[in-house]
Amino acid sequence: MDDDQRQHPRTPIKMIVQMTLDQGQGLRVETRDISNGGIGIHRPTTPVTDWCVGMKVQAKIVGLPIEGPELTLSVVNISAARIGLKIL
Secondary structure, three states: OOOOOOOOOOEEOOOEEEEEOOOOOEEEEEEEEEOOOEEEEEOOOOOOOOOOOOOEEEEEEEOOOOOOOOEEEEEEEEOOOEEEEEEO
């Protein structure tokens, strides 16, 4: 039985996202996948912050031909390789 209760299917994609963390630190990360509800990012190898579920971050995709919106996201899951973020 599949325990994945995902509302939106994931699409694998690599993009660079500029994040601003809750203490104001800036960080660039690479996405693993996106969906209508959020994004999955590769967990940074350099610890910039102590990631925790519920943490809020601001994020903006960089390198697009037009300026994208800045989104507020919340950390919903953390693994050794991945961080899942929900769009608020």
